[in-house]
Each structure stands twice: as structure tokens, then as C-alpha cells.
Amino acid sequence: MARNGRLTSPGFLPQAPPVNDLQHSPLEAAHLALGARLVPFAGWNMPVQYTSIIDEHQAVRNKAGIFDISHMGQFFASGPDCAAWLNGLLTNNVDRLAPGQGQYTLMLNPQGGVIDDLIIYRTAEDAFFLVVNASKVDEDYAWLTGHLAPGIELRNESSAWAGMAVQGPDAPAVFAAACPGETLPPRNGYAVTASGAIVCRTGYTGEDGFEFFSPSADAIPCWDRFIAAGAAPCGLGARDTLRLEMCYPLNGSDLSPERTPIEAGLGFFVDLEKPEFTGREVLARQKAEGPAVRLAAIQYTEKGAPPRAHYPVTDETGAVVGELCSGVLSPSMMTGIGMAYLPAALAKPGTPLKIDVRGRLFPATVVKKPFYRKS
Helix, strand or coil, X not given: XXXXXXXXXXXXXXXXXXXXXXXXXXCHHXXXXXXXXXXXXXXXXXXXXXXXXXXXXXXXXXXXXXXXXXXXXXXXXXXXXXXXXXXXXXXXXXHHCCCCEEEEEEEECCCCCEEEEEEEEEEECCXXXXXXCHHHHHHHHHHHHHCCCCCCEEEECHHHEEEEEEECXXXXXXXXXXXXXXXXXXXXXXXXXXXXXXXXXXXXXXXXXXXXXXXXXXXXXXXXXXXXXXXXECCHHHHHHHHHHCCCCCECCCECCCCCCCCCCCHHHCCXXXXXXXXXXXXXXXXXXXXXXXXXXXXXXXCCCCCCCCCXXXXXXXXXXXXXXXXXXXXXXXXXXXXXXXXXXXXXXXXXXXXXXXXXXXXXXXXXXXXXXXX
């Protein structure tokens, strides 16, 4: 919620493990030096904000911000027929990728539920780089190795890399200043710098930007160069408000083993033309029949208390029809926004609803995704 012009911690932070069990980013000393507030997230001690969530959010929308993403996992897969093996485990079609290209995709259980959503890059004809969610590193690696095909090598190098994401309209200029002589890859592209760092041109904010993965020992000098080039340090709070304005799902909140990509509105990243992949039959049936529930975008129609995950969603009669998976006060629009799985008939834009905030009902409506569009 807003206090004195600032947003307090967002409602997406999961139950934390004991402090002694937390993992620490190679960039933690840099965060402390900048006065960051650190919180447990996905088993890591991570910065939630440096100044205010609103200021950091607006820095990304208008200029450039930098996020620590060292908590995310990095896998490398290679071997003969590696593409065919991955196509049997992921929803998107890696055959569409040329070396140096990447795509968003999902890994499913046999029921069609989401184990993880991830980005995969083709680095060579029979080699791939996968960036997976922090809380899913061990589970993903176990799932993939449990389905390993003959001749395939899979390496989990997550502990060897530091990651940072520079996002915002000024991101290309920041890269040019911080990495002279290097070429930023095109959108959804992948490249390796002369120093051995990995650069990926994707993002989680709706803005232009890139991810930069360096060996852990080089993390702080790289971070400092990007800040000196004009990127404002940003924490998890702004990352959450930025991605939710774009209706980008958060694994563990909006995506789960009980929900399918079709229900989540991610059918664009599911290639049902592929003859076989884990969970395909369930998704094909939902696509043909229509899902019973859909992940809908919900926006306040009046001023109200900031929505949070797990707040009940009701119809106009007050009957509970779902609960928020994610919810924040949007810094771009200064109104409450959230996403919830609703019965398909209620998930259509224009449907009036109410959000129950500790017993108070605030009027809202289903809107077309995303919430935020550049003017």
C-alpha cells in the first residue's frame, strides 16, 4: 500500500525459509552499499527496493533500470537431437529457432499444469541455453534429467553465473556506454561478449532491455558499469508492478501445477502442431472445448485499497467467484489491478466484479490485457 508517497512491500513475497538457509547474490554487497532493503524471496536474500517502488517503476518506464536476477537458474543442454528432446518437454517449438534466437515456453506435468515458464535460446544447432525461475531450479533440473534422452548432456550452471536485467527505453544506450565495442543482439536474441558474458534481448517489464549474465566473480564491476551508464537500481517491488501492468504471469502465483497455459491465456506459446509433448492431450482438449476457467485481468473502477494476492473476487451479488493470484496498486495508472482465475463466462472484458479487501468490497471490472499500453 502507499505510505508517504511510497509503496510498501508488494504482496507477492512467498513464505521465506530460515534466514540461515537463504542464498546470497554475488551482488549483495553492491545492494547494501546502495542502501537497498533486502527480503527473502524464492530462497534468496534479494533487494525489494532502494528508494521507492514508484520511483523505480517510473525509472524503467521512462529511462532505464537495472535488476539483480542472479537468483534465476541457468541450464545448458546439448547433444544430437537435442531440439527433438526439448520439443517433447516444452510447449513452444524450438525448431523455429535459429542459432542466436530465443523464445518463451512452458514445461508441463502430464495433467497439463505448469511446472515452470522459462526462456530458451538456441546457441548452436544442437545446443541450448535455458533461463528458469529461481524457486524451480532444483525441480526443473530433476524433471529434465529424469526424462533425459540418450546422448543429451544437461548442465546446471546456476551457481556459476550472476545475472542482471537492464530494462527501459534507454537500455540500448546504457549497453553501448557500459559495453563499448559490443553489439546488443536483436529482440529475443542471444550473444556472447568478448569477455564471455551472455547477453539476451528479452525482459519482464514490457520495455526494451536485455539480460546480462556474467561469471559470478565479475558481477559487481559489471553492475557498477551499468549504473554509471545511467541505469537506476531497482528491486523486486518494481519488478512486480511492471510485470503485472503487462499481465506477465508470475510462476507460483499466476502459474501453478494445477493450471494449464490455455487457462492462463498463454496459448500463443503452445504449439499444438507438434505431434507430442508432455501435457499436449489436455491442452488440445481445452483448446477445442474451451477452458472452464480463464486468467482474467481485473481493474478497479473507483478508488480503493490496494489489491493483493488471495483477496476474494465476487460477482455483483457478492458471491465469491475466485481470488486474486496477483494484485498491486499500478504506479502508471494509480489504480488497483490484479489477475484471477474466473469462470469463463465471467472472464470477458466489461464484466463487473468486486474485490473483497478485508471485508470491504471495491467495484472492479474485467479488462482486456494488458493493463498498460504506451501512449
